[in-house]
Amino acid sequence: PYLKSITLRALHAIEVLYVEKQKNLPANDxxxxxxxxxxxxxxxERIFFEQDTSIGFVKHHLCxxxxxxxxxxxxxxxxxxxxxxxxxxxxxxANRELPLLSTEFAYFSYVMYSMWSFAxxxxxxxxxxxxxxxxxxxxxxxxxxxxLVQRADLDWTGRPKSMKSYVVMxxxxxxxxxxxxxxxxxxxxxLSLGGRSYEExxxxxxxxxxxxxxxxxxxxxxxxxxxLRAYAKELEAMFMPIIKIAESxxxxxxxxxxx
Numbered sequence: 001p002y003l004k005s006i007t008l009r010a011l012h013a014i015e016v017l018y019v020e021k022q023k024n025l026p027a028n029d030x031x032x033x034x035x036x037x038x039x040x041x042x043x044x045e046r047i048f049f050e051q052d053t054s055i056g057f058v059k060h061h062l063c064x065x066x067x068x069x070x071x072x073x074x075x076x077x078x079x080x081x082x083x084x085x086x087x088x089x090x091x092x093x094a095n096r097e098l099p100l101l102s103t104e105f106a107y108f109s110y111v112m113y114s115m116w117s118f119a120x121x122x123x124x125x126x127x128x129x130x131x132x133x134x135x136x137x138x139x140x141x142x143x144x145x146x147x148l149v150q151r152a153d154l155d156w157t158g159r160p161k162s163m164k165s166y167v168v169m170x171x172x173x174x175x176x177x178x179x180x181x182x183x184x185x186x187x188x189x190x191l192s193l194g195g196r197s198y199e200e201x202x203x204x205x206x207x208x209x210x211x212x213x214x215x216x217x218x219x220x221x222x223x224x225x226x227x228l229r230a231y232a233k234e235l236e237a238m239f240m241p242i243i244k245i246a247e248s249x250x251x252x253x254x255x256x257x258x259x
Contacts, residue, residue, distance in 0.1 A: 003232040010239040013246035049075035056167030064159040103213035109192035125151040129189040143205040145170045172198045
């Protein structure tokens with residue numbers, strides 16, 4: 001209940017800020033709903049990431065006015081790391097099946113942390129460490145540790161025109177070094193990963209995927225409940241400044257509703 005309450009308050013606050021930002025945008029849009037935007041450098045990016053398969057790259061092209069996705073590019077590097085073809089990844093994106101790559105709690109953590117990051121500073125890159133499921137037939141039950149970095153390309157009004165995602169596979173030493181760095185992304189990742197070692201994360205992935213890191217499954221154990229409470233407290237501290245700004249906006253608009 002505590003985590004649910006914090007999540008709903010955060011989502012409400014983000015919605016208030018989004019509506020307020022839309023009201024303050026210039027009246028004359030450069031693009032209509034039906035127009036697409038050509039992103040300079042797209043072909044250069046495509047050539048680069050097709051040559052370097054050590055980095056997975058995904059680019060969502062968006063219509064700045066509506067926020068709707070127009071098309072997606074996926075590099076061979078990402079398909080290689082998780083063991084399925086590019087076409088299947090595109091199908092999963094279209095069908096909103098990408099959460100199947102991680103545990104339910106990990107995906108929830110990604111959604112909340114990325115939402116906070118972009119709401120705080122849309123021009124800032126977002127980064128976190130997580131486990132990614134390998135989906136090839138000969139890798140059933142296996143996972144890899146990845147660093148996910150996302151960055152929004154903004155138009156002149158501050159609206160996103162594309163979202164770039166970089167996925168880098170990490171070995172044990174790279175992961176351990178990253179967790180020791182003490183930066184914002186490593187701190188949040190330690191919380192979402194439960195502070196476990198590389199070996200523990202590898203060994204527990206299958207049970208976490210289908211039981212121990214589902215939100216319902218975590219509520220059934222003392223350890224899981226403790227992780228949810230700790231996570232809720234961290235979310236509350238992160239989102240409180242945003243919630244206060246949203247409450248101020250509602251108050252000024254004489255539509256005050258405590259978030």
